[in-house]
Amino acid sequence: MARIVVAEVCPDCGSLDVRASEPRWFRIELERRRDFDDGWVERLEFECRDCRGVWD
Template identity: 75%
Template sequence: MARTIVAETCPECGSLDVRATEPKWFLVEFDRRVDLDDGWVERLEFECRDCHGSWD
């Protein structure tokens, strides 16, 4: 079974130097994290490190 990897690219400049953040995330003790969320990411925000554009 072949798997495909897709890299996020900046829609403004086409750079591959992109970072992702989960804005809802906050520091929780590891033993309590399971009680607060099921591990799925609700939303990701992306930011280009080259042109500083952002999108979600």
Template identity: 75%
Template structure:
């Protein structure tokens, strides 16, 4: 099976020096997640280290 890897490219400056982060600073324990999570805990946020643009 072939695997394809895609690099995230900054939409502002075209740099490949991009980092990915999860916007929340903690993870909710799975058994309590339904009580606290509003559906955005698994989203990723990208930030360019060159021009500092942030996008998701």
């Protein structure tokens, strides 16, 4: 089975040095997160480490 990898590119500067985060109103301890979260990401936010641009 072939796997496809897609790299997120900054829309402002074209950098590939991008980080992803799942913004939340509060942080749940990792050992208890399973009790509250089924693992689905509601919203994924990206930030460029070069120009600090943020998008979702």
